Amino acid sequence: MEKVYSQVLQNVAVRVDLAMKAFFRRVKAGEKPGYPRFRGKGWYDSITYPQLGFSVKEDSIKLAKIGEVKASIHRPIEGEIATCTIRRSPTGKWYACFSCEVDCVPLPESNKSIGIDVGLASFATLSTGEKIENPRFFRRDEKALAKAQRKMSKCDKGTPERVKARKVVSHIHERIANRRNDFAHQWSRRIINQYGIISVEDINTNRMLHNHCLAKSISDAAWSQFMACLTYKAESAGRQFVAVNPSYTSQDCSHCGHRQKLSLDERTFSCPCCNFSIDRDHNASLNILARGLASLGIQSVEAVQL
Numbered sequence: 001m002e003k004v005y006s007q008v009l010q011n012v013a014v015r016v017d018l019a020m021k022a023f024f025r026r027v028k029a030g031e032k033p034g035y036p037r038f039r040g041k042g043w044y045d046s047i048t049y050p051q052l053g054f055s056v057k058e059d060s061i062k063l064a065k066i067g068e069v070k071a072s073i074h075r076p077i078e079g080e081i082a083t084c085t086i087r088r089s090p091t092g093k094w095y096a097c098f099s100c101e102v103d104c105v106p107l108p109e110s111n112k113s114i115g116i117d118v119g120l121a122s123f124a125t126l127s128t129g130e131k132i133e134n135p136r137f138f139r140r141d142e143k144a145l146a147k148a149q150r151k152m153s154k155c156d157k158g159t160p161e162r163v164k165a166r167k168v169v170s171h172i173h174e175r176i177a178n179r180r181n182d183f184a185h186q187w188s189r190r191i192i193n194q195y196g197i198i199s200v201e202d203i204n205t206n207r208m209l210h211n212h213c214l215a216k217s218i219s220d221a222a223w224s225q226f227m228a229c230l231t232y233k234a235e236s237a238g239r240q241f242v243a244v245n246p247s248y249t250s251q252d253c254s255h256c257g258h259r260q261k262l263s264l265d266e267r268t269f270s271c272p273c274c275n276f277s278i279d280r281d282h283n284a285s286l287n288i289l290a291r292g293l294a295s296l297g298i299q300s301v302e303a304v305q306l
Helices: 006-028 137-153 160-194 215-221 223-237 280-295 300-305
Strands: 046-049 054-056 060-063 067-070 080-088 094-101 113-118 122-126 131-133 197-201 240-244 268-270 277-279
Touching: 006 046, 060 080, 113 160, 113 280, 122 280, 137 160, 137 215, 160 223, 197 223, 197 280, 223 240, 240 280, 268 280, 277 280
Parallel strands: 113 197, 197 240
Antiparallel strands: 046 080, 054 060, 060 067, 080 094, 113 122, 122 131, 268 277
C-alpha cells in the first residue's frame, strides 16, 4: 500500500460506493440487480488520480509513486485538468485519460434542419434523401473472431498458450470497437457542423434486442452510441437536438398524413390518397423531422423546403 498514491486508494472506495448505490437503485426500481463483482487480479484495469499526483510534459507523464512514463500526447490538452485515469486495455495497451474543464465554443448558426431515421438495411436515412451505408463491422470480422475463439477454447486455462490466444480475441474485439467508434464520431461531427436542428427517433434499443432474429444486427449497428455522440456534440456546439416518438413514422404519409400499414419487406411507401410515392426510410425521416420541428414550434412545411 505504501507504493500506491493515497488518492488512488481513496478513489477505489468511491468506486465501491457508487457500485453499491447503483445496485440498490436497481433493486428499488425492480430491475435486474446485478450484484457488484469483486475485481481480483487481472480484472482491475484502471486507476484514477482525482486531483493531484500527476503532471503532463511534452512527451511524458509524471505519476506519483510510479515515476515519469513516456507517452504519445496525440492532441493538445485544453482547459484545466481535473482528473487523470490510467487504463489498461484487454490487448495490453496503456492509456492516460484526462478529464478537463473547458468552455463550450458554439459553432456558427445554421438555419438548416435534418431528420434521421436509423435502420439495418442502411445505417441511417436523412430527410435530404441521403443514405448512410451500414458498415456492419462485427459481421465483417465475425468469422475471424469465431476462429480465434475456437482456438482459445482448446487451450487449457492458466497456460501461456491461452493467454496468447485470449489476446488475439481481444485484439479483434478492440478493432471492431475502434472502427465503430470512429464511424459514430465521423458522421455525428459532419451532421453537427452542417445542421442547426437535428431530429431523431427516441428508440429503446434494449427492448429491441429481445428480438433474437435481429439482436446481433442491432447491436452491430450501435445506434445508441451514434445518438450519444450527436447529443453531446449538439449541446457543446449550440445546436438543437430533438428526440421524437418513433411510432408510425414509417406508416404515415409525409405528404398528406394518411396512415397505412406496411410490412417490413415493403421498402417503398405509396399513398393511396395523394398518390405520393417515396422510399420507406426517406418517408420516415421526413416525418421525424416534421415532429421534431413541431415540438419546437416551427412549421414543418418550411422545414422540408430547407
